[in-house]
Amino acid sequence: MKSLERAIGMATALLATVGITWTSSVPMSSSPAVALLRLAWTARPERIEDCRPQREEELAKLPAHMRQAVVCTGTTAAYRLEVRRDGAVIADQIVRGGGLRHDRPLYVFRDISLPPGDAAITVRFVRVDAVSEPTASGTAVPADSPRDHRPAAMNDDRRRREDEERIRRQEEAIPSSLSLDRRFHFMAREVILVTYDAERRELVGVERER
């Protein structure tokens, strides 16, 4: 009787071990047979700023390494993402910069399931907030400004670097309006990616290499 029980015990242990191998690789269905339009990009949003030149006496109170000719306060712009398939809106959302203060780069990541087949896809990414013009708001102080308008507490090299930095930030920001109009052939279980090409400063569609 004991040996029979031990044999059953060994058989049970063996079955349990085989059960582990089976449970270790269970086919988990991932998705129905649809295609996916993936919108994914990251970019620096435009700044909405209120800038003003600092006065000499303000600069004088600051340590040398903290002196800036122009100080700005503000936030980043919000954008509307709209996606149409054959003219019908299939996604519409407002996108803001990341982080609790929305001052980090914005990030778009959205998967939209679509039936396989041909479809005309339109993606619009347009700034919602108005951004003050640089010259009107003073975000950039013209390099040829009269010498007496510029703080004497700062040397020319420092001013030049400050201007360059401001211009670089403006150029890095995503354009206020982007769009993509393209016809895609969606195959079942394939993903077509729409992303932002920072070098070309436009939205591009990326398909799987076949």
Next chain:
Amino acid sequence: MLRALERLALRLLTAIDAVGNRLYGSRFNPLYQSGTIVVVLYLTIVATGLWLILFYRVAAPWESVASLTANLWIGNWVRGLHRYASDLAVVATVVHAFRMFAQGRSWGARTLAWSSGGILLVLLCLCGWTGYVLVWDTFGQSLAREGARILDALPILSEPTSRAFTGERPVPGVFFFVTLFAHIGVPLGMGVVFWLHIKRLERPLLLPPRALMWTTIGLLTGVALVFPLPIAPKADAFVLPAAVPADLFFAFWMPMVRGLDAGLALTCLVAAVAALLIVPVATARRGAARPAPSTVDEDICTGCLQCSLDCPYGAIEMIERTSRRSNLVARVDPALCVSCGICAGSCAPMGVGPPGRTGRDQIAHVQEFLAAPVRRAGEVVAVCCDRGAGAYGPALSAEGAAIYAVDCAGNLHTSVIEMLLRGGSSGVLVLACPPRDCWNREGPRWLVERIYHEREAELQARVDRDRVCVVHATAAEREPALAALRTFAVGLSSLSVPTVDRTADIHAVCEPAGAGGRS
């Protein structure tokens, strides 16, 4: 509510333990060895992992694993063993936690063990997660994407981690490097947490019996050879696989959270971990339900060290004292004491133990027991552990045994056995829990040592050992216990009629030879 859940869990555990005992015997019952099996599996995982890492390339993760998979003899079976050992480690850890919960061993002095065990389970899951991501097949990609989606719910990262897997750009090699680093670093961290896990245990058993250990490793190796581990297709951000071969031991949560918003999914996961970690608070006994820790009667303590040596939780230390009785005296740390009462059984002069369960309390109790009018001369007394054979006391009574209930067999002072025999019992059958299932870890072990191997507070030589029998039986093993009682009774029938001597003088009977009297 939680107490009801504990009771339900205990009933279930008792039933499956009984099946395990029947199939494997209590010594090799894997359910009793769940903790030590995890240690064996951890060592197996580390050993196989060290081998696998020699072949892994961060620059070509899937390709390197695929080439390993193609090599049946030096590669794939090791990979299979690594994986199946990890899976079994999850099962064994859950069984171990379930056992501790069901037996109410999750609070008080055991809080550290429970909490560190919960952390170990989380770390084990994290190890599994990183391990699967390292392969970078479709399953690894699914885990990575789902994990990143949930992680991105935290608004603290400068750039969402999901971005790495969208297909905008190839997954950076640094991602696999960091994952590999975590896959190696987390198990090292587990070693530290494991040290905390067993820190409050004296003489922790780290490994199961050899036969069980090698059978476990052998079975896993066998299935790794017989069922070669396949590798899923390479991850591709532009393809939606129809089905992903998922390891349910590590990805059981994925189907549950997939449809949820990332924030809600994160909240659920955090809540699950929090629920695990607050079990010690939720299950803690309070007020009258909380068993009192042991205390020491310093006038009786001879400073012999035995209670300190026997305590399974290191709750008793010997400190110096200045009285003439001895140089040392026992001191119980209430924060470490689980009130198991084993010290009461280990103290020959009966100076230590939980209130109401010291040796002297037991002597008083046995005197009441013997004085009861229902006692019959020559009856067999069955000493039943409350958590074990106590469950079928009436059935033992029906077989003619007198039931003497104890909180734990390890708590039983050998003088009680002697007094029961001197009180007219023909024999004493001690029904203790199986050694690996003792709620107080070492109760049956010390009991047997005291009865048969002259461990301090030993059963006196004058006691006829033929009239004493120790049997291990769980609460579900009624029939084997009844059979043991019948066999014992038959053996006793061939012995002479016992004599009755109820002149129980605690000091004369119980003080070890040479010990000073009570001052």
